[in-house]
Amino acid sequence: MLGKLNRLTVLKDSSPGLFLDGGELGEILLPGDAIPKGAAPGDVLEVFIYRDSEDRLVATTRKPLATVGDFAGLKVKEVHPRMGAFLDWGLRKDLLLPNAEQDRRVQVGETVVVCVFIDHQTERIIATTRLQGHLDHTPAPFKIGYEVSLLIASETPLGYNAIINNSRLGLLYRSELATPLAIGQRCQGFVRAIRSDGKIDLGLDPQGYQRVAPLADRILAAIHSNKGSLPYSDSSSPEEIRDAFQTSKKAFKQALGNLYRQRLVELHGAGIRLKSGKA
Structure with a gap:
């Protein structure tokens, strides 16, 4: 109950505020400045329980950015x-x-x-x-391609450590990222691999066709809107690709390969253009 959101019943009103039924913890004060309009004895309120500056248990209707265990x-x-x-x-x-x-x-x-x-x-x-000491080190219950919630925890030479589903650690490789990430940033990601040592590799995009198809469509649309050609190819720098498509060079090359195989585009000098008859 301490450090968590609780649904507690209002017992009585008083000058300092409302007293709530804290069960084994006894009566807990909800100070007057935190009382919802119209709250009265018998009502059930969602509150967070913590200790004030004098170590007394108090309640608040404000929701903290994190609770115990988060x-x-x-x-x-x-x-x-x-x-x-x-x-x-x-x-x-x-x-x-x-x-x-x-x-x-x-x-x-x-x-x-x-x-x-x-x-x-x-x-x-x-x-x-x-x-x-607070992370889960048991075998991960994930499958490849599983979508997860990520919290960017720290930067490493390889990329970023990220906390997965508020429980365990995984690694996002820098080479897979279109833009840098910020410590404390939250985002959705996908399980790419679970290594023999139990470590988890992550990506921000789905693997395979799920990732390639939407990007290929964007590249094709960009070619159409630029009179049938673009000054980018699989030899372009990662920075050029990132600036133009907000994606990694690896993902760009996969999407471009998909368009080649469909015979929708062809190489043209240092760039790409619509294949003849596809304009």
């Missing part, structure tokens, strides 16, 4: 030399990222990917950038 990209609002960093998680009281839970010292203004959890020594909700 991974999220949160912005650093303040850094305290002894206590740690304070993160904006959508509530009035900022979320503490203790110094001991930082894998490196964070800076004001940056977005850091954290896991939100309860420190069982203090019973407070805190954050950590030490993610490994």
Whole structure:
């Protein structure tokens, strides 16, 4: 219940606010400035339970950017030399990222990917950038081509580590990406491979025909709108391809190959053009 969204019944009204039935936790205050208009005893409200600055359990109708057990990209609002960093998680009281839970010292203004959890020594909700102990390391239940939700966690020489479905880690290869990604960014992706060591390779586009066909259609439309030819081919640089089609060179070459096989386009100098009779 602590650190989660709950549906609680209003027990009574008072000058500080409404008191909610917290079950084993007892009565929990929903302060007056957070009370929905018209709320009264007997109503059931969806609230988030956390501890205030005096360690009292309180409720809020505001929804945080992450709850206990979630991974999220949160912005650093303040850094305290002894206590740690304070993160904006959508509530009035900022979320503490203790110094001991930082894998490196964070800076004001940056977005850091954290896991939100309860420190069982203090019973407070805190954050950590030490993610490994909070990730699922059991065999992945995914199949190749499975669509997943991704949170970009960190950059590596090969690309980006991404948290899959709020549970486990995978890798997006830089060579597969049309544009750089941002730490803390959320996006949809696809499982490309599950390696023998259990590591998961990811892509942002579906594999095979599902990915190639829409891109091939875009290339063909661009050729038509440019009087039947384009100054791009499989020898163009990745940067040129990215600027023109917002895709990787690998995906472009696959789509172009698809158009070649259908005899819709042909090479023309350093570019491509509609095959004779297809204009």
